[in-house]
Amino acid sequence: MSQDNDKDRLDALNKAAIPAPSTVARERALAAGAAAFAAAQNTKSEKNATASQGNSGGRRLRSIITSLKGISIMDIRIPVGAAAIALIVVPLGYQLYSSTALTPPQQQLTVDSGVREDLAPPSPAKSQLEEKDAIASAEPAPQPATAPAESVASGVVQLERKKADEMLADSEMVAPAPQVAMQSTNESMGFSDAVVATRSAPAALLGSVASPTVSSGDNFASFEESPVKLVSADPVSTFSIDVDTASYSYVRRMLDDGIVPPPDAVRIEEMLNYFPYDYAVPKSAEVPFTPSVGVYPTPWNAKTQIVQIGIKGYVPPAESKSAANLVFLIDTSGSMDAPDKLGLLKRSFGMLLDQLSGDDTVAIVTYAGSAGVALAPTPASEKSTILASLDRLSAGGGTAGADGIELAYQLAEEHKLSTGTNRVILATDGDFNIGISDPDELQDFIKTKRQSGISLSVLGFGRGNLDDATMQALAQNGNGNASYISNFKEARKVLVSEVGGTLQTIAQDVKIQVEFNPAVVSEYRLIGYETRALDREDFNNDAVDAGDIGAGHTVTALYEITPAGSGGLIDPLRYGNQTTPKADASDEIGFLKMRYKLPGEKISQLIEQKIAPNVVYETIDEAPTDMQFAASVAAFGQKLKDSSYGEMDWDAIKSLAQSGRGADPDGYRAEFVNLIGTASVLRPDVGHAK
Amino acid sequence: MLMAWGTNLDEVGVTEPEASSSETPIDHLVRRAQGGDADAFGQILTRHYDLIYRTAYKWCGDQSDAEDVAQEVCAKLGSAIASYDGRAQFSSWLYRIVLNSVRDMQRARSRRNRHVDALAHVSPQQTAPDQEAFVTAGQLWDAVRGLPDNQRDAVLLVYAEELSHAAVAKILECREATVSWYVHEARKKLKGLL
Numbered sequence: 001m002s003q004d005n006d007k008d009r010l011d012a013l014n015k016a017a018i019p020a021p022s023t024v025a026r027e028r029a030l031a032a033g034a035a036a037f038a039a040a041q042n043t044k045s046e047k048n049a050t051a052s053q054g055n056s057g058g059r060r061l062r063s064i065i066t067s068l069k070g071i072s073i074m075d076i077r078i079p080v081g082a083a084a085i086a087l088i089v090v091p092l093g094y095q096l097y098s099s100t101a102l103t104p105p106q107q108q109l110t111v112d113s114g115v116r117e118d119l120a121p122p123s124p125a126k127s128q129l130e131e132k133d134a135i136a137s138a139e140p141a142p143q144p145a146t147a148p149a150e151s152v153a154s155g156v157v158q159l160e161r162k163k164a165d166e167m168l169a170d171s172e173m174v175a176p177a178p179q180v181a182m183q184s185t186n187e188s189m190g191f192s193d194a195v196v197a198t199r200s201a202p203a204a205l206l207g208s209v210a211s212p213t214v215s216s217g218d219n220f221a222s223f224e225e226s227p228v229k230l231v232s233a234d235p236v237s238t239f240s241i242d243v244d245t246a247s248y249s250y251v252r253r254m255l256d257d258g259i260v261p262p263p264d265a266v267r268i269e270e271m272l273n274y275f276p277y278d279y280a281v282p283k284s285a286e287v288p289f290t291p292s293v294g295v296y297p298t299p300w301n302a303k304t305q306i307v308q309i310g311i312k313g314y315v316p317p318a319e320s321k322s323a324a325n326l327v328f329l330i331d332t333s334g335s336m337d338a339p340d341k342l343g344l345l346k347r348s349f350g351m352l353l354d355q356l357s358g359d360d361t362v363a364i365v366t367y368a369g370s371a372g373v374a375l376a377p378t379p380a381s382e383k384s385t386i387l388a389s390l391d392r393l394s395a396g397g398g399t400a401g402a403d404g405i406e407l408a409y410q411l412a413e414e415h416k417l418s419t420g421t422n423r424v425i426l427a428t429d430g431d432f433n434i435g436i437s438d439p440d441e442l443q444d445f446i447k448t449k450r451q452s453g454i455s456l457s458v459l460g461f462g463r464g465n466l467d468d469a470t471m472q473a474l475a476q477n478g479n480g481n482a483s484y485i486s487n488f489k490e491a492r493k494v495l496v497s498e499v500g501g502t503l504q505t506i507a508q509d510v511k512i513q514v515e516f517n518p519a520v521v522s523e524y525r526l527i528g529y530e531t532r533a534l535d536r537e538d539f540n541n542d543a544v545d546a547g548d549i550g551a552g553h554t555v556t557a558l559y560e561i562t563p564a565g566s567g568g569l570i571d572p573l574r575y576g577n578q579t580t581p582k583a584d585a586s587d588e589i590g591f592l593k594m595r596y597k598l599p600g601e602k603i604s605q606l607i608e609q610k611i612a613p614n615v616v617y618e619t620i621d622e623a624p625t626d627m628q629f630a631a632s633v634a635a636f637g638q639k640l641k642d643s644s645y646g647e648m649d650w651d652a653i654k655s656l657a658q659s660g661r662g663a664d665p666d667g668y669r670a671e672f673v674n675l676i677g678t679a680s681v682l683r684p685d686v687g688h689a690k
Numbered sequence: 691m692l693m694a695w696g697t698n699l700d701e702v703g704v705t706e707p708e709a710s711s712s713e714t715p716i717d718h719l720v721r722r723a724q725g726g727d728a729d730a731f732g733q734i735l736t737r738h739y740d741l742i743y744r745t746a747y748k749w750c751g752d753q754s755d756a757e758d759v760a761q762e763v764c765a766k767l768g769s770a771i772a773s774y775d776g777r778a779q780f781s782s783w784l785y786r787i788v789l790n791s792v793r794d795m796q797r798a799r800s801r802r803n804r805h806v807d808a809l810a811h812v813s814p815q816q817t818a819p820d821q822e823a824f825v826t827a828g829q830l831w832d833a834v835r836g837l838p839d840n841q842r843d844a845v846l847l848v849y850a851e852e853l854s855h856a857a858v859a860k861i862l863e864c865r866e867a868t869v870s871w872y873v874h875e876a877r878k879k880l881k882g883l884l
Contacts, residue, residue, distance in 0.1 A: 010877075012830060013748075013849040021743045025757035029743075029764040033735045034728065036768020041726050 220264035221469035223530045225643060228523050230570045231516045237526055238534040240546035241311075241510045243501065243553045244475065245494075246460060246468065246484035248274035251640065252671075253486040255678045261640065265468065268528030268637035272556040275633065275668055277626045279312035279554055288314040288506040289549065291592055291609050295561075295616040296623040299631050299656055300638075300646035303566050307524075307559040307611060308627050309514070309592060313506050313549040323359035323420035324503045325377070329408040331428035332366045332393055340487065341429050341461040346390050348491035353387070355499045356380035359420075363411050364389060367404025377415045405445070412454045421503050422454045423480065428471075429462040446478040453600075455479040455548075457502055459494070472531070479508070479548050497666065501550025507596040509546040509604065512557060513539045514611075516590040523562040523570055525645065527634050539595060542604045549596070556630050560645065561589070587613050621659070629660030629669060636676060650680030716780050723771050731771060735764055741781070742788055748850045749792040749842075751831055759791050766791065778860055785851075785861045789843055837876050844872035 229237070247270035254261040279292040289311040298304040336342045356362070357380065364375035364386075375389040408424045416422050446456050456478025458471045468484075475482035481502065483494045494502075511534060516524050526533075538544040549555065589611040595604040617623040620631065635648045635656070648656075654676045661669045714733070722730035742763050747756035766787060774783055834845055840862070847858040848869070855873075859866040 010830075010834075010845065010849045010880075013834065013846065014852050018744050018747045019753050021739075021753070021757055021760065025754075025761065026739055026743075029739060029757070029761035030732070030735050032761050033764030033768050034732055036765040037723070037728060037731045037771070038768070040769035040772060041728075 220262060221472065221531065222264045225641070225645070226526045226528075226530050226533065228525045228570060228645075230523055231518045231521050231564075235518060236513060236515045236536050237524065237559070238511065238513045238536050238539050239526065239529045239557070240532045240534055241512060241549065241555045241557075242269050242529060242532050242547050243273055243549060243555060244270045244472070244482050245274040246471065246482045247271055249484040249486050249490050250460075250468070252675055253484075255675055255682065258678075258682060260679070260682050263641040266637050266641045267531065268634055268641075269532070269557065270528075271633050271637050272528065272558070272630055273554065275554075275629065275672070276666070277310055277312070277554045277556060277630070278624075278662070279310040279626070281312055282314045285314055285316055285506065286598075287605075287607070288596065288598070289594075289607075291594065291607065293592060293609065293611050293615050294623060294627050295589060295611065296620050296627055296631070297618075298560055298646070299620055299652070300635055300648045301560070304560050304562050305616075306527075306627075306631055306634075307514075307561055307589065308630055309512065309557045309559075310626070310630075311549075311555050311594070313501065313551055313553040313555075315500065315552045316504065316506070321357075321504060323361075323417055324356065325361050325412060325415050325417045325420060325422045326356075326503075327363045327365060327377075327408045327412045327424045329365050329367060329404055329424055329426045330374075330393065331426075333429075336429055336461070338429075338462060342393065344461065344485065344488060344491060345427055345459075346387075346393075348485075348488060348495050349390055350383070350387060351492060352495040352499060353380050353383045355496055355503075360503075361415055362386055363408075363415070364393070365404060365408040365411060366393060367407075373407065373411065377411060405442070409445075409449050409454060413452075416453065421505065423457060423502070424449075424454060424478075425457045425459060425480075425502075426474070427459045427461065429460070430470075443473060443477045446474060450477065450479045455505075458482040460484040476547075479505075479545075481550075493666070493668075498550075498552065501553040504551040505548050505599050506551050507549045508599060508601075509542070509544075510549050510555075510594065510596040511539050511544075511546045513593045513595075514559065514590050515593075516561065517586075517588050518564070519586055520564055520589050521561045522564040522566075525560045527558040527560060528637070529557060539593070542595075542597070542602065558630060558634050589613065589616075620656070625660045625662035627660070628656055629662065632657035632660055632676075633672065636672075636679070640679065649685050650676060651685075654680070717776065720771065720774060720776075720780060724774070731768070734771070735767065738784060739764070742784065745785065745788045745851070746792060748846055749789070749835070750795075751835055755795065759788065759795055762791050762795075763788050779857075782857065782861045785847070786863070789861070793839055833880055834876070837879060841872045841876035841879070844869050845876045848873055 244267075247265060247267040250265055251261045251271065254265070280290050282288060282290050292310040292312075294308045295305050296308070298306050330336075330342075330345070332342070353362070360380040361377040362375070362380050363373070363377040366372060366374050374393055375386060378385055380386070405424075405426075408426075412422050412424055450456070456474060457480035458475045458478075460468070460471050460482065461484075468482075471482045483490075485491050485494060513536070514524075532547070534544065534546065592609045592611055594607040596607070597604045617627075620628055632653050635646075635653045637643075638645060639647055639650070639653065654673060657669065657673050657676060661673065664670055716734070716737075719730045719734050719737075723734060739760065743756055743760040746759035746763070747753065750756050750759065763784075767784075770787065774780065778786075834842060836842075837845065843862055844858055847853050847861060848855065853861075855866050855869045858869045862869065862872075
């Protein structure tokens with residue numbers, strides 16, 4: 001389009017035509033600044049009065065104020081179809097909201113409340129502002145509008161606008177803004193681009209050092225989908241297991257709130273592993289799991305098949321359960337002071353204590369806000385003492401907590417059990433200012449502690465500030481799992497139904513390696529586990545760390561394979577390099593190897609199993625419900641991620657999930673089926689031209 | 691082509707947008723403001739509003755967004771000014787705040803955008819009206835704004851703000867080589883996009 005080379009093109013960037021700022025905006029900004037300055041000059045005591053909003057000492061500031069006033073142009077452009085969808089979605093969103101018994105996360109403001117009051121001429125009292133904030137995403141805006149369709153649509157738009165509206169003159173609020181914000185550009189700057197793990201962790205951890213702002217959004221490490229591999233060139237696939245489930249809870253919450261989650265938030269392996277599967281249960285602790293393997297046709301691609309590998313961890317009988325030494329490291333920063341964060345933790349803690357016995361001890365250390373030991377190690381049977389100390393915790397103190405994590409580990413160390421579980425459980429909504437600010441140093445610290453036998457799990461709460469990337473990094477380094485707790489039901493799942501997995505590790509450093517037979521399979525692709533890939537040589541190297549499995553954990557991995565001769569994505573080699581497989585193995589699909597260490601041991605054990613043709617199902621309908629369901633979860637995840645590998649209609653995914661529901665005693669799968677419905681409304685197939 | 695721009699990487703020299711010898715030096719104003727002088731703070735804002743707004747505009751490409759960001763930055767400065775410790779140049783420090791605010795806004799936006807898109811099938815491919823006259827320039831801007839944050843920041847600071855790599859490194863709090871690397875990566879990406 002031009003002969004300019006790149007240099008000249010980029011140089012053109014300095015010739016931007018920048019429209020002059022409107023004088024009104026300028027005045028308003030200067031006034032806002034002056035007001036903020038005046039507020040900042042006020043005494044500490046006044047600051048403390050506002051501290052419950054979370055602006056402790058000027059840190060953890062968040063932006064909401066800027067927001068999206070340009071968007072309301074849609075008022076006049078909304079087509080009838082969209083308006084109709086809006087009519088459906090808004091009540092649906094409200095219904096989902098009210099049925100979760102949650103108050104939505106309280107958004108943090110950037111400026112002190114004093115400023116806000118100064119800024120909002122017609123504004124109601126401060127508390128009302130906050131409340132509006134809190135319910136904004138559930139409730140259509142109150143402005144009257146001419147047509148019902150318009151009112152719903154503008155209502156939804158209004159929730160995007162939030163604070164900015166309060167600051168604008170009334171006239172501006174009602175009139176459509178002259179420009180639509182740069183949505184297209186911004187969309188392309190979504191999470192995948194915006195966040196890179198190496199950067200996001202420092203951003204979160206070094207907030208106070210770098211600048212007065214901390215990134216406000218939830219952070220996700222970006223990753224690429226595993227590519228298709230040619231069996232003749234690369235026959236072996238190796239990865240570490242992952243028992244995390246945080247991604248599914250997060251995705252569910254986003255969808256329930258009416259938002260399509262960013263692609264990097266969708267980790268398919270965590271969605272798969274969220275659900276319990278009825279895999280074969282091992283008989284003894286010596287061989288803590290046995291693999292269940294099945295092969296069935298891919299629902300989204302007629303040419304390929306799926307190899308499903310499932311394992312279920314051994315569940316030791318109750319009497320042989322070892323004691324646990326748990327230290328809770330709880331974030332008490334201002335932002336935790338919300339019913340779905342600290343409130344939820346308090347409410348669900350009692351349930352957890354019921355799962356513990358008198359041999360188990362619980363201690364509580366707080367950081368950020370108020371810091372220190374809130375509860376010295378106490379036997380879990382003293383439930384009232386523990387709950388009382390938890391009740392005394394309040395979010396939003398003034399001093400930044402230091403050494404939180406070291407204190408927690410120190411406590412865990414003092415009461416360390418030689419045979420039981422020693423674990424620090426970090427509960428936070430994203431404030432990782434836990435005493436060690438350098439992220440590398442923090443990971444090293446956790447790694448060292450892990451080697452001394454104290455592991456770390458992370459419980460994430462709330463939304464808006466959640467630093468998923470850091471959460472994952474910490475839990476992986478600490479041999480723990482990261483869970484995202486979005487509501488009471490989820491708390492029950494994590495802290496009651498599956499607490500055994502957290503409390504009792506049955507196998508460590510579990511690695512899976514699959515070798516495919518080039519005579520039978522031409523291509524394969526591992527679905528999910530992108531962040532858990534290992535090198536081939538890591539498999540036999542016991543020094544390489546991998547994921548742990550707790551009692552009763554299930555792990556599911558799916559490969560999409562292209563049978564030899566059915567044509568794949570990659571052209572075959574002209575000269576070939578096929579080695580003839582061992583004669584007796586010529587019809588095997590592949591060979592599965594798993595390595596694990598029994599708790600506390602240094603030498604790994606090996607489990608081997610061939611993937612023989614006798615586990616192949618001709619149609620997906622013949623496959624067990626667990627397999628149908630896993631395939632639907634994978635399809636759902638891929639669709640949400642805009643995966644480049646095959647896509648199904650929402651309806652097809654839904655019917656597959658429905659037929660895979662099985663007994664579903666806890667209703668998790670039924671909930672998933674509903675979630676597909678929500679996603680299909682938020683991103684309909686028709687409008688989704690791919 | 692790579693060599694053509696390679697020569698540019700070594701240029702050094704910090705442009706100080708706020709420098710003006712006839713006015714009170716910025717450091718004095720900052721110190722007075724930190725001491726509680728509201729007039730001095732007001733002067734700082736007046737003097738820097740255009741820089742803040744223009745930077746925000748370049749990063750967002752939308753007037754009302756830029757105005758919002760600028761307002762937020764002003765408000766932030768009210769409390770943040772006390773924490774400016776003079777280690778970095780004031781303008782570098784200010785850039786950092788502006789860039790953080792832009793990023794915050796866009797994060798918040800990108801989460802909610804899809805929500806809005808789901809409701810409205812209007813596909814807003816709009817660039818701001820004022821850019822429509824410069825279609826090709828608009829594409830370049832869009833492409834640059836679509837880069838990953840680090841690369842976008844580096845490219846815009848180097849080319850749109852015409853700062854040296856050394857100055858950009860201070861703002862982005864990384865090493866100079868990293869800035870060059872960001873720019874290099876950005877070029878690789880832009881080749882595909884342009």
